[in-house]
Amino acid sequence: xxxxxxxxxxxxxxxxxPQELAEKLTNAGLAVDSVERFGDxxxxxxxxxxxRSDCLSHLGVAREIKALTGKQLKLKNYDITNLEAxxxxxxxxxxxxxxxxxxxxxxxxxxxxxxxxxxxxHRFTARIIRNVKVGKSPEWLIRRLETVGERAxxxxxxxxxxxxxxxxxxxxAFDLNRLSENRIVVRRxxxxxxxxxxxxxxxxxxxxxxxxCDAEKPVAIAGIMGGLYSGISENTTDVLLEVAYFDRKxxxxxxxxxxxxTEASYRFERGVDIENLVRASNRATELICEIAGGExxxxxxxxxxxxxxxxxxxRPHKFKTLIGYDVEVEEVRRVLSLLGFKLKDSIVEDKLSFxxxxxxxxxxxxxxxxEEIARILGYDRINEELPPSFSAGEYQPNEERKKNxxxxxxxxxxxEAISYSFIDTVHxxxxxxxxxxxxxxxxxxxxxxxxxxxxxxxRMRPTLLAGLLDAVRxxxxxxxxxxxxxxxxxxxxxxxxxxxxxxxxxxxxAMAITGGLMLENRALPIREIDFYDIKGALEASLEALQxxxxxxxxxxxxxxxxxxxxxxxxxxxxxxYIGRLSDELAEIxxxxxxxxxxxxDLQGLLELEPVKLIYQPLPIYxxxxxxxAFLVKGDVTFAQIKQAIKEESFQYLSxxxxxxxYQGKELVGDExxxxxxxxxxxxEKTLTEEEAEETHEQIxxxxxxKFGIRKRF
Numbered sequence: 001x002x003x004x005x006x007x008x009x010x011x012x013x014x015x016x017x018p019q020e021l022a023e024k025l026t027n028a029g030l031a032v033d034s035v036e037r038f039g040d041x042x043x044x045x046x047x048x049x050x051x052r053s054d055c056l057s058h059l060g061v062a063r064e065i066k067a068l069t070g071k072q073l074k075l076k077n078y079d080i081t082n083l084e085a086x087x088x089x090x091x092x093x094x095x096x097x098x099x100x101x102x103x104x105x106x107x108x109x110x111x112x113x114x115x116x117x118x119x120x121x122h123r124f125t126a127r128i129i130r131n132v133k134v135g136k137s138p139e140w141l142i143r144r145l146e147t148v149g150e151r152a153x154x155x156x157x158x159x160x161x162x163x164x165x166x167x168x169x170x171x172x173a174f175d176l177n178r179l180s181e182n183r184i185v186v187r188r189x190x191x192x193x194x195x196x197x198x199x200x201x202x203x204x205x206x207x208x209x210x211x212x213c214d215a216e217k218p219v220a221i222a223g224i225m226g227g228l229y230s231g232i233s234e235n236t237t238d239v240l241l242e243v244a245y246f247d248r249k250x251x252x253x254x255x256x257x258x259x260x261x262t263e264a265s266y267r268f269e270r271g272v273d274i275e276n277l278v279r280a281s282n283r284a285t286e287l288i289c290e291i292a293g294g295e296x297x298x299x300x301x302x303x304x305x306x307x308x309x310x311x312x313x314x315r316p317h318k319f320k321t322l323i324g325y326d327v328e329v330e331e332v333r334r335v336l337s338l339l340g341f342k343l344k345d346s347i348v349e350d351k352l353s354f355x356x357x358x359x360x361x362x363x364x365x366x367x368x369x370x371e372e373i374a375r376i377l378g379y380d381r382i383n384e385e386l387p388p389s390f391s392a393g394e395y396q397p398n399e400e401r402k403k404n405x406x407x408x409x410x411x412x413x414x415x416e417a418i419s420y421s422f423i424d425t426v427h428x429x430x431x432x433x434x435x436x437x438x439x440x441x442x443x444x445x446x447x448x449x450x451x452x453x454x455x456x457x458x459r460m461r462p463t464l465l466a467g468l469l470d471a472v473r474x475x476x477x478x479x480x481x482x483x484x485x486x487x488x489x490x491x492x493x494x495x496x497x498x499x500x501x502x503x504x505x506x507x508x509x510a511m512a513i514t515g516g517l518m519l520e521n522r523a524l525p526i527r528e529i530d531f532y533d534i535k536g537a538l539e540a541s542l543e544a545l546q547x548x549x550x551x552x553x554x555x556x557x558x559x560x561x562x563x564x565x566x567x568x569x570x571x572x573x574x575x576x577y578i579g580r581l582s583d584e585l586a587e588i589x590x591x592x593x594x595x596x597x598x599x600x601d602l603q604g605l606l607e608l609e610p611v612k613l614i615y616q617p618l619p620i621y622x623x624x625x626x627x628x629a630f631l632v633k634g635d636v637t638f639a640q641i642k643q644a645i646k647e648e649s650f651q652y653l654s655x656x657x658x659x660x661x662y663q664g665k666e667l668v669g670d671e672x673x674x675x676x677x678x679x680x681x682x683x684e685k686t687l688t689e690e691e692a693e694e695t696h697e698q699i700x701x702x703x704x705x706k707f708g709i710r711k712r713f
Contacts, residue, residue: 002148003061005042007166011062013071018042024068029375030055038147051362053270057168060359067338067376078282106304113300116187120210121222122305124186124244125277128176128297129288132156134236138291150263156232156239159287161263168359169243169272169280170264172212172220176238178230181215184240186222193218197225197260209254210246223251223268224260239294243281245274256451271361274307310356311344314369322367323374324385335373398606401545402488405509408544412537413518414484414511419467421490422449422457427466430585432558434601435567435574437462437506438493447492447503460492460503464510465559465599469581472512473589481593482515482525484537488602508576509602511537514595531564531580534596538578542570546610552578559585560597568600571608576600619654623681624692627659628700629712634670636707641676644706645699652687652695655679673712 005018014021022032022044031047046055054060059075066073107114113126137145137158145152150161160171176182189205195218196202203221205211210222219230223246232239252269255261278301288294319327332352333343340357356363363369374382395403406416428446438445447460461467464487475483487510495504513534516525535552542550552566557577565579578598586595632641638658645656659675667673678699680692703709 001046001048001056003044003046003058004038004144004147005044006040007058007144007147008062008065011058011075011166012065012073014065015069018044021065025061025064027378027380028064028068029379030061030064039143041147043147050270053267053272053361054168054359056267056270057165059167063340063359067335070338078279078286106302108300108302110298110300112183112298113302114183114185115302115304116185117210118304120188120247120250121186122245122247122307123274123277123301123303124184124242125281125302126184126300127241127243127281127285128299129239129241129285129294130297131237132239132288132292132294134232134234134292141291154232154234155292156236156288159284159291160241162287163280163284164263164267167276167280167283168267169276170223170267171241171243171280171284172226172264173232174219174226174230174240174242175232175236176240177236179214179219179240180217182240183215184242185213185215186244187211187213189218195219195221196228197221198228198231199225200228203258203260206257208250209257210250212242221254221258221260222246224255224258224265225262239288241281241284241288243277243284245272245277253450273359275358277301307358310364311353312356312363312366312369313351313353314366315351317350318366319370319373322370323382325381325383327373327377331377332373335376336369339372339376341369401606401610402602404544404546405488405541408540409486409511409537412484412540414486414537417468417471417485417487418489419464419471419487420454420457421461421492422452422454423459423461423466424456425459427461427463428459430559430588431463431465432577433462433491433493434506434508434576434599436604437491437601438504439495442494443497445494447494462491462493463599464489464491464508465512465597468510468512468597469585469589469595472514472591472595476591482518484511484513486511506601507603508599509541509605510597510599511541512595512597513537514591514593528594529596530594531596534578534598538568538598538600542605545605546613547571547605547608548611550575558582568598570605573604573608575604619681619683621682621684621686623654623679624687624689626678626680626692626696627675628678628696629662629673629675630703630709631667631671631712632674632707632709634672636709638674638676641674641703641707641709645702648702650695650699650702652680652682652691653678653699654681674709 005021008014016024018035022035026032030052032044033047034045036043036045048055055064062073065071104118105114105116106118113124115121115124134154134156137152137155141158141162142152145158145161148165150165152158156173160173164170188207189209189211191207193205193211194202195205195211205218205221211218212220212222214230218227220226246268248269248271251265255265255269281299285296289296314332316327316329316332319325329352336354337343340360342355344353344355354369363372446462449458449460452458468485468487471485472483488507490505490507492503492505495501511534513529515529517527517529517533518525539550548571551569553569555565555567556562557565557579559582560577560579561582565577567574568576568578576599579596581591581595581597642656645653657677659677661675662673678696680687680695700711
């Protein structure tokens with residue numbers, strides 16, 4: 001934004017040079033990028049943050065200079081009584097309102113202005129100026145506009161731009177005689193309505209957009225741009241000057257939809273001063289009458305949505321806590337008074353109450369007032385000081401368990417991935433969300449961004465797998481074939497179909513592995529990774545979280561391969577899915593090797609009571625190991641055998657392990673050869689071969705009676 005140094009001097013006395021002024025404003029939080037010479041003037045180029053809409057004008061910057069220097073503003077009230085037309089009939093002024101509550105329509109008594117959408121148009125003023133002569137602007141006005149980067153058009157349009165840069169209030173001038181029935185209707189656009197704007201582009205409107213209309217059709221897009229056919233031309237004699245206040249969100253939304261940004265929309269969507277409308281209208285009217293020879297006629301002010309006064313309380317003792325030093329009460333009053341804040345009450349219960357000025361949309365809490373005082377007194381007064389802390393170095397609840405999870409995965413060769421929280425809508429139907437994450441009866445399960453940061457990524461992720469698989473694909477494209485990745489992050493889904501309902505945020509844990517199993521210091525993998533590798537990694541992860549062993553129940557899952565997918569249950573609770581990526585998804589990602597994934601509800605798992613760790617001394621006596629092959633039917637699993645043996649509590653048996661499984665032609669039907677390793681040990685003496693063999697035979701006999709299996713050799 002460009003601000004003229006000479007223009008500022010007309011609004012406030014300035015004793016500083018342009019460079020000194022730029023430095024002082026920058027130190028107060030209004031960043032001046034550069035100071036540039038422009039003829040006999042200087043231009044201060046500002047880089048304002050979006051919250052400081054009050055400084056998008058020379059008046060706004062002058063207010064800041066007043067607070068920094070104590071100089072008073074040279075601001076007139078612009079009384080235009082002596083400029084009004086001589087006809088008594090034409091001097092009708094319409095301030096009062098006729099309200100039709102049934103239809104929520106607000107209209108001036110003279111019917112010049114009607115507001116049908118008071119939620120989007122909070123205030124609308126209109127002034128008729130007759131007998132104007134449209135032509136070229138005087139040289140001083142043209143130079144002044146060129147200084148701030150505006151192009152001169154004609155005297156009427158130039159005056160509206162001039163006042164916008166001076167007072168911060170956008171406005172628009174209509175040719176009164178081109179308005180059907182010479183009146184204005186402010187309403188939502190109708191479906192299918194079109195308007196050709198001043199840039200000669202025809203634009204399609206919809207019901208979400210606010211339009212300025214005459215009795216028949218739209219003549220302007222509210223707060224953004226006027227219509228071509230109702231604009232000022234060399235034949236214009238009577239002008240209707242619009243100065244209004246529109247809902248910020250509505251202007252921002254319409255500007256994005258139409259891909260149309262203007263100086264007016266830039267200010268409206270950030271917020272203008274609703275109490276400054278009459279002053280701005282009077283200022284523009286004064287200039288039009290002076291430069292274009294017009295006569296001020298009737299004035300209408302329709303104000304259906306009154307601004308609610310904002311009061312913020314400030315406790316002086318909070319300064320020490322927030323900025324590190326104390327500020328005297330009188331100094332607080334002085335600074336805030338210079339900034340336009342009014343003291344509502346004296347100190348009551350150690351509090352000061354201040355009325356926020358109408359041009360400050362960024363002030364709402366106590367900390368805002370503290371910041372205002374700190375920046376005016378100088379940020380350099382704030383000393384470097386560590387804040388007091390009574391819990392430094394402590395982990396938050398469950399942080400220790402998550403730390404153990406990350407360490408365990410790193411020890412197993414996993415790398416942690418961090419992916420974007422925003423994904424494309426193409427992922428909506430690809431993945432099945434973890435159990436109980438979303439209500440299936442909702443019409444819309446996903447959270448959509450209205451203004452996406454990344455092109456195309458308009459959906460808040462409901463799963464971690466979309467980002468994790470993108471990471472796998474990126475590694476494949478760079479020649480990395482053997483991967484072990486995991487991610488811990490939040491996902492987002494709808495909580496209700498009601499508009500404005502907060503989404504559900506849930507922390508999940510996901511893994512993806514593919515390629516071959518690599519050993520340290522080996523050039524080639526010893527074998528291909530399979531389902532049991534990711535199953536073992538998940539079991540180890542849950543053990544690191546101090547949780548009971550999971551159960552895997554066969555289940556068809558949308559994004560997993562049928563027959564190689566399972567539901568994960570922990571302590572009877574369904575927490576996620578595990579398996580091999582489906583062939584359809586592998587084809588989409590162009591994966592030419594199996595990829596195994598798992599995703600579980602980490603937040604739900606951490607809500608479970610951790611398993612109490614039981615420590616016991618290391619054994620001091622040697623063990624005896626027996627590897628035994630059993631002929632097992634196809635419907636009997638190693639897990640069933642192991643569980644049954646553990647429940648019997650055989651004497652001296654300390655460990656049971658799976659060794660291998662074999663299937664061959666010499667085996668009958670669906671029989672398999674299952675080799676199991678048994679380890680026997682006594683904690684009181686060295687075990688003899690006879691004692692170990694006796695227990696081993698008992699186990700073999702038990703298995704034959706329980707499952708009908710027998711030793712192969």
